[in-house]
Amino acid sequence: MKRLSQQSPWAPFLFLAPAGAILSLFWFLPAIMAVFASFAQVNLGSSRHFFGQFKWIGLDNYVAMAHDPLFYKSLLNSWIYLIGVVPPLVVLPLILAILVNRPNRAMGPFRVAYYLPVVIPIVVVGLVWKWLYAENGLVNFVGQSLFPWLLRHPLPWLSLPETALGAVMVVTVWKGLGYYMMIYLAGLQAIPRDIYESADLDGASPLQQHRYLTLPYMVPSMGLVAIISCINALKAFAEIWVLTKGGPLDASTTTVYYLYQQAFENLNMGYASALGMVLFAMTLVFSFLNKGYGDRAAMA
C-alpha cells in the first residue's frame, strides 16, 4: 500500500493546512488588517463591518508619528531597554547553566529555583517586585545596609524617572534567567564529556576548560539567546504594565507600551497600527538575523 505522501502531491499541503488555517486566522489576517488600519482613522464601533469603521487618511498617521516626540522617546526607551537587558540575559544564564550542569541530584532544586520565575504569572511578579521596590521595601533595606554611602535615603525606584526603566529591566532579567538557562543547559549537555577529560589530563584548570572549551562550544547557543532576547526585549510589555504603566513621565514607555496606550487607552487604533508597523520592521530585522543564524547553524 502506498503511503499518502506518495499517492498525492497535495498530501504535504493537507498536513500543513490546519496549522496554516490557524496561523492565517489568528496572525496573518489581523496583521494585514493592521496594515490597512495604519492608513486610516478608525472609528471604533461606528459600523458593524470592520472596514466600515475606517476613514482612509493616507499617510497621516505616519506623518503624525514623525512629529510625535513621545514616539521618539518610546523608541529610545525601547533601545535602552534592549541594550540593558540583552547582555545580562546572554551572560548570566550561561553562568547559572554551567553551575547547575553537574550530574548531581543536589542540583535539581537549584534548577527548579532558577526556572521558577519563568512560570510565575507576571501579575504576581509585579505585586512582589512592587513591594520589594517600595521605599520601605527589601531593595532599599539591603541597599542601605550594604552601600550606605551610595544609598543615603530609600528610593522610590518605580516612581523616579531616573530609575524606573532600570528597575523594570532588573525584573525582566530576573524573570528570563531560567528560560535562557535551559537553552544553555541543552547546549552544555551536547558537549562531549571526553574533551573535558582530555583537558583535565593536560592539566587545564576548570576556569581554562570553560574559557577554551565550553565557551567556543556555546557560541551558537549564545547567538540564539542574544537574538531571541532582543526580539523579546523589543516586544516587552507585561513587566512595564504591571510595574510602572509607562511612567513616571513616560520614563518607561517603550514603543510597545506606547502602542498599547494609543490603542486601548486613547482608542486611536489607526495610529497604534502605524506604531505597530514600525515595531514590526524592527522585529523583522532580528527575525531575519535569527533565521540566518539558524540556517548557518544547521549547515555547520
Add this chain to the structure above:
Amino acid sequence: MTKGTACLLAILALTGCAHETTSGRHVEFWTMALKPTFTGYIQSTLAAFEKQHPGVTVTWVDVPGSAIEDKTISAVSSGTSPDLVNLNPDFSQRLGSKGALLDLTASLSADVKARYFPSALEATSLDGKIIGIPWYLSTQVSIVNRALWRKAGLDRVPTDYRGLAALAPRLKAIGAVPVLPNLGDSIHLLELLAMDGVPLLTPDRRHPAFDTPVGRKSFRFWVGLFTSGTLPKEALSLDHREIIDRFMSGQSAVLGSGPQFLKTIRDNAPQLYKDLDVGPQVGGTSGRVGVSVMNLVIPTICNDPQDALDLALFITNGENQLAFCKLAGILPSVKSAAADPFFQTLGATASIEDRARKVASTQLLRSALLVPPMPHQNDLKRAMNEAFQRAALGQQSADEALKQAAADWERILASP
C-alpha cells in the same frame, strides 16, 4: 474572550456573519464583576424583565472588571457588540467620542431624566448628549485605622486634607502617613483641585481655567506634600488597589474609598477590619463632595436598541436599584430609591458597613460631579498628572508646572 476569539469575531464580521438572533428579540447584557456575589439578584431582575417583555430574552455575561474595556473594544470593533454594557463614565466618554455609543437624549422623556440625580446624568453625557443610563453611585467615605490613630495619640479625624496633613508629623513618628491619594493614573488629581473650588475649564469648555491664584494655591499644597516628604514619592504611581493594600498593611491611617471596599478589608485584613471607623469624605477648601457613577451604555451597532434601553431603564428603576443597594454597599442613581429609609436607618447592632452607607447616602444629597465630562478627557488628565509629577519630583516649580499644564490643555482642547 481571548484575543484569538476577538480575531475570529473580527473575521466573522468581515465576512458579514455578525451575530444575529434566529428567532425572537434578544438582548445581550454585559456587567462588570458581579458574579458570583450578585448572581441571584441579576438573574431574578432579568427574569422579571423578560416576564414584563414577552418575546425578549436576555443573555447575561459577566466580565472581570480588569477586562471589560479590552473586551468591549474587541466586540465593538468586530461588529459583535453586546446590546447593553456596564462601563465607567471615563471609558464611556472615550468610546462615545468615537461614535461607538448611541445618543439616548431624544429617547428619554423629561420625566425619565428627572428620576435620576442630575450629577449622575451629567456623568453619562458627552457634549450635551446623554450616552448612558446612570446605574449605581458611590461617594467616598473616610475609613480610619483606629489603632494607628490611637497610637499617634490623635482624637478626631479632620474632614479636610489640610487638617489631615497637619497631623502628618505625629503619624510619621509611628511609621505611617495620613492618607494616600490616588494619583497614579486617575482623574483624582482633577477632583482634588475641584474640591478646592478650582474651575477646570472656562464656561464655554474651550480653554483651561485652573491657572489662577486659587488653582496655584491648591496645586502648591498638593505638590508641597511630596516635596516636603509628608507623602512618599512612590504614592505618585499608586493605583486604588495598591492604596487599599497599603492601608491594610498599616502604612496609611485613613483610606478614602467607596463603602463597598470595606468588604475587601474584611476579607483580606480581618484584624484591621475589627478596629475601623468611618467618617465623611475628606475634602478640600470648598466643601464639595464628589460622586462616582457606574452606567449602562448601548453600543451604536447593537441589535435592538429599544429593548436594550428598556432593559437599562428597568434595571435602574427605583425598586430594582433599592434591592441592589441592600445587597451591595452602593447608592442608587434615582432619587426615589435614595429617599428610602434604608439608607438613613441604623439598627442597634449596626455594622461598619451600615454606618458607612449612612455617611455615604447623607453625602449623596450634597454631592456633585467634580470633573464634568470634557473633550479629550484622557489627554487632559494625562497632561495634568504629568505636570504634577514634574513638580512633585522637583523638576519644575509648582507654578511652572501648572502653567505648562494650562498650555498643554490649550493645545489639546484646540485639537479636532
